[in-house]
Amino acid sequence: MSWSSCPIKWISSQEIRAVLQWDVLVPAITEALQAVSTAGAVVQPVRTKLEDKENAGTLMVMPGLVRPCNALATKILCKYPGNAAKGLPTHTSLVLLNDTQTGVPLALLEGDSITELRTAAASAAATLAVRKFNKPTGSPCIVAVLGAGTQGAAHARVMNHILKPQQVRIWSRNGCQSLVSKLSSEGVPAVSCSSVQDAVNGACVINTCTLASKPVLKLPWVMKGAHINSVGAANGNDQEMESDLVRSAQIYADTAEAVMKEAGDLILSGSKLEGEIGEVIKGTLKPTKGMTTIFKSVGMAAEDAVAARLVYDTLYPSKH
Ligand SMILES: NC(=O)C1=CN([C@@H]2O[C@H](COP(=O)(O)OP(=O)(O)OC[C@H]3O[C@@H](n4cnc5c(N)ncnc54)[C@H](O)[C@@H]3O)[C@@H](O)[C@H]2O)C=CC1
Numbered sequence: 422m423s424w425s426s427c428p429i430k431w432i433s434s435q436e437i438r439a440v441l442q443w444d445v446l447v448p449a450i451t452e453a454l455q456a457v458s459t460a461g462a463v464v465q466p467v468r469t470k471l472e473d474k475e476n477a478g479t480l481m482v483m484p485g486l487v488r489p490c491n492a493l494a495t496k497i498l499c500k501y502p503g504n505a506a507k508g509l510p511t512h513t514s515l516v517l518l519n520d521t522q523t524g525v526p527l528a529l530l531e532g533d534s535i536t537e538l539r540t541a542a543a544s545a546a547a548t549l550a551v552r553k554f555n556k557p558t559g560s561p562c563i564v565a566v567l568g569a570g571t572q573g574a575a576h577a578r579v580m581n582h583i584l585k586p587q588q589v590r591i592w593s594r595n596g597c598q599s600l601v602s603k604l605s606s607e608g609v610p611a612v613s614c615s616s617v618q619d620a621v622n623g624a625c626v627i628n629t630c631t632l633a634s635k636p637v638l639k640l641p642w643v644m645k646g647a648h649i650n651s652v653g654a655a656n657g658n659d660q661e662m663e664s665d666l667v668r669s670a671q672i673y674a675d676t677a678e679a680v681m682k683e684a685g686d687l688i689l690s691g692s693k694l695e696g697e698i699g700e701v702i703k704g705t706l707k708p709t710k711g712m713t714t715i716f717k718s719v720g721m722a723a724e725d726a727v728a729a730r731l732v733y734d735t736l737y738p739s740k741h
């Protein structure tokens with residue numbers, strides 16, 4: 422008997438996007454982050470990276486099991502920054518979903534949309550968790566987004582969805598007018614900024630979503646008490662934020678083990694973690710009122726597994 426008599430499903434980007442609406446995905450990723458910080462709930466080895474020096478690319482293998490969500494999956498992701506000049510996405514991936522009881526493959530999912538949406542949803546979950554304890558008061562909420570690629574766009578959308586800010590200010594080193602026009606047509610109050618300083622001035626939530634390897638965000642520009650979702654620089658040699666800024670903040674990781682190994686912003690600044698964002702979600706760790714906070718994400722297999730399972734269960738509901 423072969424498992425392939427019941428062939429695995431292919432799930433397209435279109436199907437994934439139809440299921441992973443923010444109202445569904447943000448709570449699911451919140452649960453995944455919480456599970457990561459709960460003993461025995463998640464099995465998630467730090468990912469394997471294959472460096473392709475000739476093409477300045479990296480292939481990553483990311484397996485994860487999230488028991489409370491019945492999710493077992495592996496993402497294979499390639500990061501080739503040079504693709505931007507070729508008109509190709511810089512990050513491409515596939516997610517293989519397996520049955521948690523038998524290990525049998527269930528579905529292969531287009532991974533780019535999962536990576537895009539689950540990463541932004543994790544930043545949204547972190548932002549909401551931190552703001553329960555440390556929400557700037559007084560002025561209207563302004564969101565800043567640095568970078569206008571896949572993550573920049575997704576972060577602008579999800580932050581608008583959860584915070585309903587007065588403005589979403591976007592900066593990108595090559596300009597971002599086309600993204601701003603697109604977001605405006607979707608009802609996001611997006612504006613283009615010509616400098617990082619202009620974009621982040623007075624912002625209560627800042628999202629760093631660039632491929633920069635040297636800091637673009639500096640301490641004097643950031644409002645004290647702001648929250649930063651630090652998405653880029655998932656490589657021990659790269660930084661998006663200057664060291665003084667990182668050292669001045671309370672830092673929460675998506676997963677402590679991976680962040681201490683992969684996040685250049687922490688490693689190069691010699692900063693310490695407060696803990697994991699899952700602990701803030703659970704309320705066992707509380708950010709200090711008035712402090713600047715950073716959610717440092719390097720990306721986790723647990724998020725991919727939970728998102729993939731959610732899509733699969735929605736498209737193929739179990740008959741029993
Ligand atoms: N933490 C996580 O879970 C994830 C992190 N990422 C990371 O987020 C970042 C953004 O990813 P995508 O939006 O998918 O990439 P993308 O290629 O779609 O967009 C990259 C953006 O960064 C800008 N950029 C490139 N080089 C730069 C530099 N030297 N200085 C300033 N800006 C620069 C580009 O102009 C573009 O606006 C990357 O560092 C990526 O590896 C991506 C997915 C998941």
Ligand SMILES: O=C(O)C1=NCCCC1
Pocket residue numbers: 498500512536655719720721722
């Ligand atoms: O988890 C992911 O997916 C990624 N993490 C780091 C950078 C590329 C994508």
